Amino acid sequence: MAQYIVRRLLALIPVLFGVSILVFSLIRMIPGDPVIVMLGERARPEDIARLREQMGFNRPVYVQYIEWLGRVVRGDLGTSIINRTPVMDELKQRLPATIEMVLVAMLIGTTVGIGVGILSAIKQNSWLDVLSMFGALIGVSMPIYWLALILIYALAVNRKILPPSARIDVELTVVRQTGFMLIDTLLMRDLKLFWNAVWHLILPGFVLSTVIMPILARLTRSSMLEVLRQDYVRTARSKGLREQVVIMRHALKNALLPVVTVLGLQLGGLLGGALLTETIFSWPGMGLWTYRAILSRDYPIVQGAVLISATIYVFVNLLVDISYAYLDPRIRYH
Amino acid sequence: MTVSVGLPTQAELTIRRSRGLFIDAWRRLLASWNGRVGLVIVLLTVSIGVIAPIVDPYDPHIDSNLSQARQAPSIEHPFGTDRLGRDVLRRIIHGTRISLTVGVLVVLGSGSVGAVLGMASGYFGGTVDSVVMRLMDILLAFPAILLAIAIVAVRGPGLGNTMLAVAVVGIPGYARVMRSMVLSIRARDYITAAQAVGVKDLRIMARHIFPNALSPLIVQATLGVGGAILFAAALGFLGLGAQPPAPEWGAMIGDSIPFLRTSPHMVFFPGMAIMLSVLGFNLLGDGLRDALDPQMTV
Numbered sequence: 261m262a263q264y265i266v267r268r269l270l271a272l273i274p275v276l277f278g279v280s281i282l283v284f285s286l287i288r289m290i291p292g293d294p295v296i297v298m299l300g301e302r303a304r305p306e307d308i309a310r311l312r313e314q315m316g317f318n319r320p321v322y323v324q325y326i327e328w329l330g331r332v333v334r335g336d337l338g339t340s341i342i343n344r345t346p347v348m349d350e351l352k353q354r355l356p357a358t359i360e361m362v363l364v365a366m367l368i369g370t371t372v373g374i375g376v377g378i379l380s381a382i383k384q385n386s387w388l389d390v391l392s393m394f395g396a397l398i399g400v401s402m403p404i405y406w407l408a409l410i411l412i413y414a415l416a417v418n419r420k421i422l423p424p425s426a427r428i429d430v431e432l433t434v435v436r437q438t439g440f441m442l443i444d445t446l447l448m449r450d451l452k453l454f455w456n457a458v459w460h461l462i463l464p465g466f467v468l469s470t471v472i473m474p475i476l477a478r479l480t481r482s483s484m485l486e487v488l489r490q491d492y493v494r495t496a497r498s499k500g501l502r503e504q505v506v507i508m509r510h511a512l513k514n515a516l517l518p519v520v521t522v523l524g525l526q527l528g529g530l531l532g533g534a535l536l537t538e539t540i541f542s543w544p545g546m547g548l549w550t551y552r553a554i555l556s557r558d559y560p561i562v563q564g565a566v567l568i569s570a571t572i573y574v575f576v577n578l579l580v581d582i583s584y585a586y587l588d589p590r591i592r593y594h
Numbered sequence: 595m596t597v598s599v600g601l602p603t604q605a606e607l608t609i610r611r612s613r614g615l616f617i618d619a620w621r622r623l624l625a626s627w628n629g630r631v632g633l634v635i636v637l638l639t640v641s642i643g644v645i646a647p648i649v650d651p652y653d654p655h656i657d658s659n660l661s662q663a664r665q666a667p668s669i670e671h672p673f674g675t676d677r678l679g680r681d682v683l684r685r686i687i688h689g690t691r692i693s694l695t696v697g698v699l700v701v702l703g704s705g706s707v708g709a710v711l712g713m714a715s716g717y718f719g720g721t722v723d724s725v726v727m728r729l730m731d732i733l734l735a736f737p738a739i740l741l742a743i744a745i746v747a748v749r750g751p752g753l754g755n756t757m758l759a760v761a762v763v764g765i766p767g768y769a770r771v772m773r774s775m776v777l778s779i780r781a782r783d784y785i786t787a788a789q790a791v792g793v794k795d796l797r798i799m800a801r802h803i804f805p806n807a808l809s810p811l812i813v814q815a816t817l818g819v820g821g822a823i824l825f826a827a828a829l830g831f832l833g834l835g836a837q838p839p840a841p842e843w844g845a846m847i848g849d850s851i852p853f854l855r856t857s858p859h860m861v862f863f864p865g866m867a868i869m870l871s872v873l874g875f876n877l878l879g880d881g882l883r884d885a886l887d888p889q890m891t892v
Contacts, residue, residue, distance in 0.1 A: 278732030289748045397880075401873035403824060405831050406847055406865030413858045532739025536828060540851075550740075551832065554747040566744045570736045 264585055268578055275574060280332065283567045284325050287315070287559050298341055298557050311341070337564035342556055347564040350549065355568075356439030357427060358545030361537065362530050364465035366523075369472040374519065376473075377480025381515075382507065384485065392477060399474030404533055408467040408540045415463065422463045425542040428456050464541040471533040472526045479522055484515040517588055524580030531569050619809075622885035629881025635874025643690040652688045654680075654839035664857045674859040676850065678839075682860060685841035686867045692842050693823045693871060696757055700822035701815045703761035708768025709811060713799055715769065716776025727773070730766035738763045742825060746834045753826075753842075756835040760825045764818060771814050775807035809886040816882055820875030827868050843868045 290297050295312050316324045331338070337347035376396075380389040416424035427441050428434060432453060437444050441457040487493060488511055496510045497503075535547035542548065546565055553561035623629035646652075662679035665671055673682035715726040733741070745759035746752075779785065780803070788798050829835035830844030838845065843864040850860035 274728050275731050275735050278728065279735050282732060282736075286744055286748050289745075291749065397873060397876060398869070401820065401824070401876050402869045403827055403831070403844070403847070403865060405828065406861065406868065409847070409851065409854055409861050410858075410865070413854055413861070417855050528737035529739075531737040532743075535739065535743065536831070539832065550743075554743065554834070557747075559748070562744055562747055566736065566740055569740050573737055574735045 261586070265582055268581060272574060272578060276571070279570045279574070280329055280567070281325070283563055283570070284328055286563055286566070288321070290559070294559070298559060314339075332567065337567070338560035340553075340561055341558045347560050350561070351546070351564060351568060353439065354544065354546045354549050357441075357543060358531075358534050358538070358547060360440050360442065361461065361464055361468060361543060361545060362527075362534055364461050365468035365530060365533075366472070367469075368465055369469035370476060370523065372469070373473040373476030374480045374516070376477040378484055378507070378512065378515075380477065380481040381484035381488065389481075393481070396474035396477045399470055402470070404467055404470055405536045405540055407470060408464075408537060411463060411467065412540070423460050424463070427460050427544065428453070429460075432456060464537050464543055467541075468530060468533050468537045471529045472523070475522065475526060476519060480515065480519055483518050484511060487511045487515040490514075517584065520584055520587065521580060524577045527576050528573050531573065619882075619885040623881050626881050626884055628877045629885060632874050632877025632879070632881050635870060636878050639690060639871045639874055640694060642687055643694040646687045647691060650684070650687075652684065652841075654685070654688070654841055657684075657839070664853060664860070666857070667859050673863040674857065676846070676860050677853060677857075682846075682863050685846060686843065686864055689841040689843045689846065689864070689867065690871070692753070692836060692840060693827065693868070696753070696760070696826040697819035697823045697875070700757050700761045700764065700826070701818045703757070704764035705768050705811065705815050705818065707761075708765040709772045709804075711765070712769035712772025713776055713803065713807075716773040717780060717795070717799055717803065723773075726769065730769050733763070734766045736763075739825065739828060742829065743832070743834065746829055751834045751837060753836045753840070756826050756829045759829070760822050763825075764822065767818070768811065768814060771810050772807060775810055776803055779803050779806050813879055813883045813886060816875055817879035820872040820879065823868065823875070824872050 287294050295308050295315065295317060296303065299307055299311060312318055316327055319327075335348055337351065339346050340350065376392045380392050383389055412424045415421045423429070428445075434441065434444050434453060434457075435448055437447055442454065442461075445453040445457050493506060493511050496506045501510075531547075534545065535551055537543065538545045538547035539551050546569070550562060550565040553559075553565070623633070657678075657680050659675075659679035662671075662675050663677055665675045665679075667674040671681050671683065673686065676682055676685070711726050711730070715723045736744075742756075742759040742763045745762060746755050749755040749758070785798060785802060788802055793802075826835055827842070827844030827847075830842040831848040833845070833848055836842035836845050838849070846864040847861050850857065850864075853860055
């Protein structure tokens with residue numbers, strides 16, 4: 261197992277190297293002079309010179325890359341062009357909000373998705389199966405920002421059932437410790453605040469969960485149907501085990517293996533979906549920040565956010581692969 | 595299905611012999627409900643996209659009537675009007691061409707680049723394979739939407755850059771499918787035979803491997819059109835895709851957010867258009883998958 265992990269870690273090096281080159285090249289892909297594009301046509305010459313110097317544009321490209329990489333490895337992602345604060349500082353502020361939303365979305369998405377998938381497989385071809393698989397098809401075809409707006413209209417605009425934006429009511433203040441609202445409110449031992457935070461998480465969390473829910477439902481169903489046909493399930497049944505035990509203990513464990521992998525791969529979809537969701541719900545996370553940076557051409561932020569997202573994605577998938585190898589020992593010997 | 599009794603006639607035998615893989619697949623496609631429904635939606639979308647500009651020439655630059663702004667759906671305007679008094683239904687109809695063009699061009703672009711890379715990677719193996727697949731791993735390391743947004747952000751908003759971005763993001767998917775197909779085909783006897791008699795690599799790839807690897811590529815491409823439409827609409831929604839006044843569905847939704855409270859129809863109908871067309875391609879893709887490879891599941 262240790263050997264497998266080391267092998268996978270080594271395989272990551274070229275990928276991360278490539279990711280860094282691509283992210284580095286992003287700013288150099290700007291048509292025309294990137295400094296003028298970033299500062300605008302009417303920028304003062306001294307500002308242009310300062311930024312050019314700061315970005316290192318007057319040195320050879322490979323020197324620029326090595327210097328940039330050196331800074332990135334030390335945790336320096338550059339400074340924002342607009343408010344001149346270090347990108348890393350802002351990122352630390354923003355990341356917990358996004359992670360919190362993504363985790364809630366994963367929780368909702370996996371619970372409902374896998375649950376529906378199991379039920380559909382057990383009751384194959386029943387109306388429940390047909391209905392939920394049709395729902396899953398609709399789900400993968402639907403733009404999530406549209407669903408978000410429809411839900412806001414239905415639940416938050418006219419009837420104020422759920423809040424349409426922000427992480428907590430404006431009049432409430434939370435002492436920031438971890439940046440995770442649910443944890444910080446609990447640390448303050450204030451249940452009212454905690455429930456308020458939960459309340460604000462439901463709508464964006466649910467909307468984002470629809471990115472993975474239909475995919476997981478379809479996959480769980482087909483994987484479960486496959487497993488239910490296997491000999492060991494027949495054996496378990498013929499031993500006279502209760503159907504519930506057969507399904508939960510013998511079938512589900514094996515059926516969930518491919519689901520674990522897909523869940524890891526879908527994290528990318530969730531991080532991308534978070535950008536759309538945060539934009540709509542004014543959620544002060546990485547997505548909204550990146551989006552605003554794009555609109556204001558604050559490229560160091562865009563660069564930093566893309567780099568961090570890719571790195572998170574790569575490492576989570578490494579963890580998924582490792583856990584997969586742990587769950588299914590056959591993988592390790594390939 | 596009909597059950598024939600007795601020996602087949604000579605005529606029946608000829609028909610059966612002439613049936614190829616694709617005709618069989620076509621029959622299976624028409625026999626499945628998702629294939630049928632998907633085909634109908636896709637054909638309908640395509641006909642709207644093709645016919646609309648001929649029947650009703652539309653210039654979004656001169657289409658506005660402020661006295662009619664933000665009207666709720668009525669008989670005159672079945673989907674209502676938008677903030678400039680433009681008929682929403684008419685704009686959705688004319689937006690069909692944009693979305694379809696994006697979907698098809700993106701798939702052609704990423705599909706052909708991906709297929710060539712996957713083919714080379716699977717056929718030659720060795721260094722070519724490692725280099726190509728590592729490149730694909732790097733592209734896959736980025737959350738797709740984020741990479742697309744970053745590319746558009748850097749290259750500037752607009753439909754052309756949107757298509758470029760969405761196409762780039764899609765390449766690894768096709769390359770991987772193609773590669774795995776080539777790997778399984780390359781080991782077959784007929785390839786060894788072709789190599790033994792001295793057929794050139796390029797010819798083997800084009801004549802013997804490609805046709806046999808086509809099925810999964812077709813499925814991937816069909817699902818890809820839906821995916822590309824969804825993607826490009828998301829960029830349009832964020833204001834990074836097609837620019838106003840183009841009647842692009844995603845941009846129409848993005849444009850209407852400030853009026854969500856009073857005129858939800860401006861958000862509702864373009865979203866339905868996106869969903870239906872994407873659903874069509876997804877159903878067709880699912881149907882094709884079942885039809886082209888009956889052994890494969892989801």
